[in-house]
Amino acid sequence: MTLDALPSHPGGAENLARLLARALLAGHWQPGDLFPKELDIGRHFVVSRNQVRNALASLTATGLIERTAGRGTLVREMGEWHLLDPLMSEWMTGLVNLDPQLVRAIYAFRFSAEPTVAGLAAQAASAEDIARLEAAFEGMRRSAGNPDARAQHAEYDVAFHDATYRATHNLVWRQMGHLLRPSIMALVHRSQHDIKTLDDSLTRHRHVLEAIKACDAHAAETAAREVLRRTAIDLGIVS
Amino acid sequence: MTLDALPSHPGGAENLARLLARALLAGHWQPGDLFPKELDIGRHFVVSRNQVRNALASLTATGLIERTAGRGTLVREMGEWHLLDPLMSEWMTGLVNLDPQLVRAIYAFRFSAEPTVAGLAAQAASAEDIARLEAAFEGMRRSAGNPDARAQHAEYDVAFHDATYRATHNLVWRQMGHLLRPSIMALVHRSQHDIKTLDDSLTRHRHVLEAIKACDAHAAETAAREVLRRTAIDLGIVS
DNA sequence: CTTGTTAAAATGTCAGACATTTAATAAGCT
């Protein structure tokens, strides 16, 4: 794989990193492949070696590549990627070609973890957390009917789940909220979002909200599981 | 806080990063404080500005600090730290002054997550996973009586839990295994490790192993919870 | 065929100059 297929004018090491990362996430290179050399990248995008090195340093930090002096830059396999790094989440969101194996892995994680998270949230949520959840739910409800507001609806969806993780009041769980964004954003492109589907999704979210408000951990767990069953259908994991 | 209290001769940007990170993790600076300037750090440790910048780039990537041109380097608060970054785990292991709030947060996470993880492992473990678990358990058993082998015992302990996370065969859960190392290593310094305690811990681990071997998810969940109750006592979280 | 040497290529490091951003300070006006 060469650089020719990639858009140009990155403008800044961050953008260059995002560009290269997305190409990697989309599978433009196979694990074990040699990544282009610093100087080639610099020539192609017309940026200094500094910018290239900074961008590649980010990719190294997230486990996407591995660099050794003299040999060059190797592409690492998916199992080595730091999926929980916030940078990764940012790079994954909006990527349409995300590896289905990865989508399923993230979904499987959520399906096993999120009921527990919802249960913890029911025990620990403060008034502020409840307010955040209600605001997000209200946003979802408002943008549900409008077919032009799919992206906005997804944002509120992300906000709802993120608020759930935050409501656990646990530093570690809270960080995992980042992983939700790419997972939920993938829904925008894969599901048809007809009225019936959205209404069903909304109802299931409402049950989670109510269970958390009622401080009923068991009900929250069950309700979260129901939300994720809906998500599985929308992601095409189960029919 | 100045740099005077820190040991010198880091030798390489990685070591310098570890050094500074540990000072941050130990609370030598308060959130919102100004971190030393690049040139001062370089002078103090007798390293080039490049090394300093590389080290600080790592600290930035893990959310420990925040840098802006003109203003300087600010220390971020604990809630912003990327606790799931493998680098963080490496920096945290062996740190004796780890913030008690952080230790409790990590423990609370494990207490809520690890039963689920053990349950998943019971469903998905392969023969290879079982072998890893048995090898780790055997190592724990062998090093249990010997008071000189506390560090080795802890390594096997880490290996056991890491094997559990790996046995879920889920990319996301697997990454969280990194978080175990600092949590378990903290035990070495905090508990007395008398024979009775170790024997009890060993028995509880054995129950997890047997439940996973029997593919009994529910039993694995319960057994994992029991292991963590023992851990809570050893960490001094409950008496 | 093996071994040791050499050469090329790639990443890592350094040093210096310069650019940009920010904050504090001073000047000047109403």
Added chain:
DNA sequence: AGCTTATTAAATGTCTGACATTTTAACAAG
């Protein structure tokens, strides 16, 4: 005095070129 505007200093960001180190491959000697 009070407010606005230049000026200056300090800090991080960037660029460039040269050099160091590591690895691989080619090649020659035994």
